[in-house]
Amino acid sequence: MRVTIFGTGYVGLVTGTCLADVGHDVVCVDIDRAKVDGLNQGVIPIYEPGLEPMVKANHAADRLHFTTDAATAVGHGDVIFIAVGTPPDEDGSADLKYVLAVARTIGRHLGGPTVIVNKSTVPVGTADKVRAAIAEELAARGADIAFEVASNPEFLKEGDAVNDCMRPDRIVIGAGSAVAVDKLKRLYAPFNRNHERIVVMDVRSAELTKYAANAMLATKISFMNEIANIAEKVGADVEMVRQGIGSDPRIGWHFIYPGAGYGGSCFPKDVQALERTAHQFGYRAELLGAVESVNDRQKGHLFELIERHYGNQAALRDKTFAVWGLAFKPNTDDMREASSRRLLQQLWDAGAKVRAYDPEAGHEAQRVFGERDGLELCDSANAALVGADALVVVTEWKQFRSPDFERLRAALADRVIFDGRNLYHPDEVEAAELAYYGIGRGRSV
Numbered sequence: 001m002r003v004t005i006f007g008t009g010y011v012g013l014v015t016g017t018c019l020a021d022v023g024h025d026v027v028c029v030d031i032d033r034a035k036v037d038g039l040n041q042g043v044i045p046i047y048e049p050g051l052e053p054m055v056k057a058n059h060a061a062d063r064l065h066f067t068t069d070a071a072t073a074v075g076h077g078d079v080i081f082i083a084v085g086t087p088p089d090e091d092g093s094a095d096l097k098y099v100l101a102v103a104r105t106i107g108r109h110l111g112g113p114t115v116i117v118n119k120s121t122v123p124v125g126t127a128d129k130v131r132a133a134i135a136e137e138l139a140a141r142g143a144d145i146a147f148e149v150a151s152n153p154e155f156l157k158e159g160d161a162v163n164d165c166m167r168p169d170r171i172v173i174g175a176g177s178a179v180a181v182d183k184l185k186r187l188y189a190p191f192n193r194n195h196e197r198i199v200v201m202d203v204r205s206a207e208l209t210k211y212a213a214n215a216m217l218a219t220k221i222s223f224m225n226e227i228a229n230i231a232e233k234v235g236a237d238v239e240m241v242r243q244g245i246g247s248d249p250r251i252g253w254h255f256i257y258p259g260a261g262y263g264g265s266c267f268p269k270d271v272q273a274l275e276r277t278a279h280q281f282g283y284r285a286e287l288l289g290a291v292e293s294v295n296d297r298q299k300g301h302l303f304e305l306i307e308r309h310y311g312n313q314a315a316l317r318d319k320t321f322a323v324w325g326l327a328f329k330p331n332t333d334d335m336r337e338a339s340s341r342r343l344l345q346q347l348w349d350a351g352a353k354v355r356a357y358d359p360e361a362g363h364e365a366q367r368v369f370g371e372r373d374g375l376e377l378c379d380s381a382n383a384a385l386v387g388a389d390a391l392v393v394v395t396e397w398k399q400f401r402s403p404d405f406e407r408l409r410a411a412l413a414d415r416v417i418f419d420g421r422n423l424y425h426p427d428e429v430e431a432a433e434l435a436y437y438g439i440g441r442g443r444s445v
């Protein structure tokens with residue numbers, strides 16, 4: 001099938017590449033000319049495992065095209081996806097300006113009956129707004145063209161996006177007509193071969209499904225961080241508690257890891273947006289508010305542990321902290337809403353210096369922070385330790401899991417590790433004569 005995708009970010013680029021990989025003819029359109037030029041020359045703008053060779057192979061096979069020419073792109077697609085950003089508005093609602101701008105562009109260029117599919121994460125009711133924006137443009141040019149707006153939320157996770165896209169747990173299709181459902185079923189047939197993964201529903205339910213999924217995952221994380229904070233107070237070890245509850249299949253092992261708070265481009269904004277939607281419809285979503293405030297507090301927790309160790313903030317002046325991990329989670333270079341950003345700012349505010357290393361987010365950190373006093377971006381975990389007083393682990397990259405603790409003791413002047421992801425066993429660290437602070441590990445009180 002001929003597919004057009006507006007937006008060549010994490011979602012648009014991965015989706016377009018996977019659809020091309022199963023044989024569809026895909027045009028990806030973006031307003032960012034530098035990104036499009038780069039992609040046409042084989043430069044992949046994001047780090048995502050497995051993506052680069054797939055983009056190059058499908059581009060070379062003439063099934064995956066990149067353009068800034070919206071008119072040609074609209075003309076190409078039997079199905080047109082909208083996969084642009086939906087950042088938070090000032091009040092936390094999803095800002096639909098990019099989605100509606102694409103809708104108007106589609107309306108200006110639409111030449112024949114088409115299914116327009118919203119893949120961006122958008123509040124319930126957005127399909128109606130997209131439909132109205134397209135209809136307005138069609139009316140302005142006196143065109144009478146049948147079109148339908150469907151919802152097909154995306155569930156891929158950064159860091160494993162290609163795998164998620166090629167082997168989805170489920171494909172949610174929200175549509176109001178059999179024609180649209182049939183078209184999307186045919187599009188996704190190659191991903192639905194060994195068992196049924198497609199769930200068909202009405203548009204509003206599909207729009208809400210995406211928020212419900214992210215809000216549930218964020219809730220699990222905040223719940224576990226709450227338990228971790230209680231564990232710290234009462235002298236219990238949350239890692240033992242985690243093992244004690246995860247074995248219950250009703251609870252399960254996923255997303256019950258305590259840590260330095262969730263970040264990324266989705267959980268924070270989606271929990272907030274769902275809360276705003278509820279509010280607009282006259283419902284106070286108390287649980288969602290609590291999920292957010294627990295997370296906000298948790299992002300400051302590593303710094304609290306650091307202050308606790310050093311006695312007060314003043315003692316941090318001119319200390320140097322090695323920071324391992326800047327991305328909001330492993331296997332991505334994405335630093336949007338990352339816990340590291342809060343921590344670094346708190347350390348700088350206290351007059352401390354940072355030597356940071358992240359396997360993939362170094363260039364993103366350079367872009368976010370620029371050249372500034374108090375930050376040295378290092379090109380290895382060991383390089384970050386040079387001249388450091390203490391180590392803080394913020395992102396659980398695999399390569400940080402088994403450090404040489406003897407080496408750490410020799411390198412860290414103050415002989416202390418703050419482990420924001422509970423990667424280490426306190427006994428092992430303490431056996432190397434290093435002080436250890438984890439999350440929710442009561443013995444470190």
Ligand code: NAD
Binds near residue numbers: 031101
């Ligand atoms: P992104 O910021 O990485 O990419 C968005 C792209 O859209 C950018 O390249 C931008 O230049 C482009 N764009 C903006 N306006 C445009 C226009 N008028 N025409 C063409 N292109 C335009 O965003 P993302 O992370 O891919 O997220 C896209 C949507 O998918 C969001 O709603 C997000 O919530 C949702 N989502 C994201 C993820 C994720 O893990 N990143 C997962 C599931 C859903």
